[in-house]
Amino acid sequence: MATRERPRRVTIADVARHAGVSTTAVSKVLRSAYGVSPAMRERVKAAIEELGYRPHAAARAMRGRTFTIGVLLPDLRNPFFPDILDGLSEQLAGTDYQVIMVQGGPDVTAETRAIDALVDRQVDGILMIAPRVRRVRLEDVAAQMPTVVLGLHEKSALYDVVHDDDELGAELVVRHLIGLGHRRIAHIGYTPGSRERAVGVLDAIRAETYARVMREHGLQSQIAVARAAYTEEAGYRGARELLERSPRPTAIFAGADLAALGALRALHEAGLSVPADVSLAGYDNTRLAALSSISLTSVDQDGAVMGRTAGRLLLERIEGRTSSVRFSVTPSLVPRRSTGPPAPEA
Amino acid sequence: MATRERPRRVTIADVARHAGVSTTAVSKVLRSAYGVSPAMRERVKAAIEELGYRPHAAARAMRGRTFTIGVLLPDLRNPFFPDILDGLSEQLAGTDYQVIMVQGGPDVTAETRAIDALVDRQVDGILMIAPRVRRVRLEDVAAQMPTVVLGLHEKSALYDVVHDDDELGAELVVRHLIGLGHRRIAHIGYTPGSRERAVGVLDAIRAETYARVMREHGLQSQIAVARAAYTEEAGYRGARELLERSPRPTAIFAGADLAALGALRALHEAGLSVPADVSLAGYDNTRLAALSSISLTSVDQDGAVMGRTAGRLLLERIEGRTSSVRFSVTPSLVPRRSTGPPAPEA
């Protein structure tokens, strides 16, 4: 530790002494608990103000609440997540709760570490966005603290789930492409790893739905999936892989806008134009998709509503609810200029 | 609190009992401190493994370290920040340190709250990215814990600073535009608020440099600044404001790529093409700028290096360094298709 003299923090004892009351009284005022006279409340509040006192979260964590909500974010680069965080913050505004975030990273090991970090820091509630760890691990966490999982469809007795109707969303995209006349429609998404969960995650559902709708239209022989995470880089590699096939797809459905941007880069590099040579669709309807020079067909899911709901469910659980809840938002297709009819076969 | 039976956490006492040693011994093993025999170390390690023990960060915070680095992020949507975080994580990989992030939000009040949250949670070190709070506040925090500030140029005796050479970067852009033949070059950036710091912040420096270079080329009468934060929305509004002027600028230098994207949206809406009608340049050289359909001229600054350096400086301070350090990276211009010669005057 640095040896420089660090000013001692103002503690509850300092406030008590300054106000001429007991520490209990101060603690009660802080938590707006019963059993304090208005006069005492005023004196304590004045002392807190004068001394610039703030509760020490770590000390609080030893006994009661930390007034902290922990969020697991899989990837800082995905522009859809800020929408969720905005919703969460909105729901938490006006409460004493603070949000802290950890980044999950690329593999399950990193994600596990990130989740542990939140648990070890004794947050009052935890929101996991599209976690990849196994279900047992989630239930293990949920048994210890109020938990909401976003992006998972499987219901659990221990935690709440908030998700988009990914089946509907994926179906809208694939039907849209088929409706435009495409048959060789490929998909980029869903990478299962060895220690990861394989079912019920949003990307798995989008990929399965893609395959199902293709089969329903007699296009099972055209099914082509490039397994890739929802990142720009993976989308790029996925598209390159798909473009090597012969004949190449006339349309690509990327499971996320971020992956679609990577695919777009690959398409440009290959000298292909969108949608004349290849149609491209994403998912999430991020602000980037709406940019006129990109104009990406995408699926809109209301991230702010999901974030708000997750926040509300967490607060409810913190207040004592133990039954579990499932909340789903309905997505809608936003067609833009990146999709169009396929070029007539040569 | 929820009333459901929560499983009690495994504590150091459980480990001690299981291994048949004292809690002191366990604590020493955990911190790899002196005074434990190899035999005891092994027994303790085995017990930790068997019981799945993890240290309780909150309890640790009461006495020693939390092994946590706190990061203040002004805005989750700015695609440049993940580069910094990648560098930081890389530097911290292999140590026991975990990164937690808080979002600063739009105003100084929100940012102050976010910083307080980190301080109250007793992180071992704090990295503030482009903070807007006053200098006193920064020094107040730095007096309490190891602090590194990113994006501020002013040196302090209490904290380290890591920044890009924003003067050079802005100069490169403005000279580039002048070199192309532009004279009516406008700038989007730098919004000072009432309670905010007004000097030494990266956006202020970019704005000042823009004005200086304009003057140096005898273009002081052409100086036009739309005051806006580095967000998409603010960039959009800033560009709209600039386009209302008559005659309108032939080139716009946005202080950040994110703001440039907003400006791009405004330009498209106004039916103007880039660069034929208006040239557009950004700053940060984010991946989006490189996208072929955007192809934005920008300034590259190495975020990963800044993040790594910030991490190294924090670890050094945690280990006891008290002298303060300043680290600067050198930016370079990346010209792309969004800038070109101005259209000949009608």
Add this chain to the structure above:
DNA sequence: TTGAAAGCGCTAACAC
């Protein structure tokens, strides 16, 4: 080399 015990700042049960 080992362990007993004090105490970090706070909350909550309890006594007054």
Add this chain to the structure above:
DNA sequence: GTGTTAGCGCTTTCAA
């Protein structure tokens, strides 16, 4: 309505 006090899980003297 108010204050006393026993811990929460850990680190750190200090004594054995």
